[in-house]
Amino acid sequence: MIVYASRTGNVRHIVSKLDTDGSYSLEEMPVAERPFLLVTYTDMLGQVPQPVLMYMLKNHAYCVGVVASGNNNFGHANFAKSADILSIKFNIPIVRKLDLRGSSHDYLAIQEFYNEKVKK
Numbered sequence: 001m002i003v004y005a006s007r008t009g010n011v012r013h014i015v016s017k018l019d020t021d022g023s024y025s026l027e028e029m030p031v032a033e034r035p036f037l038l039v040t041y042t043d044m045l046g047q048v049p050q051p052v053l054m055y056m057l058k059n060h061a062y063c064v065g066v067v068a069s070g071n072n073n074f075g076h077a078n079f080a081k082s083a084d085i086l087s088i089k090f091n092i093p094i095v096r097k098l099d100l101r102g103s104s105h106d107y108l109a110i111q112e113f114y115n116e117k118v119k120k
Contacts, residue, residue, distance in 0.1 A: 001118065003029050003059075004039040005052045010069050010101045011041050017107045021119060026051050032059040035118050037095065037110075038086070042070040046081030060090040064117045067110055069098045 002023040006012040015023045043049045070080030080097035087094045095113045098106050
């Protein structure tokens with residue numbers, strides 16, 4: 001399954017392009033009981049959104065990877081940095097960093113990871 005956080009709709013759009021066995025916003029899935037892929041946005045200048053951090057503190061054991069949306073206009077150091085922070089803090093792989101809504105190439109890479117690590 002995919003658990004996601006979307007503020008502007010970009011992440012929701014990304015998730016809608018994937019073939020999954022379920023996708024849930026953080027609010028819809030308060031407790032994870034099976035492996036999931038986290039898809040999130042990046043807040044401010046490279047920060048993890050607070051709701052995402054709180055969710056991961058409780059559910060990181062089931063997270064198999066993270067995809068983060070960001071904006072290249074904020075510079076390389078801050079681009080989708082939430083993925084970097086979450087990867088280090090919870091020892092999970094970064095699957096992809098996307099500029100805004102990403103591209104079909106990004107969706108394909110995410111789908112391949114999902115099929116291998118989550119869908120099994």
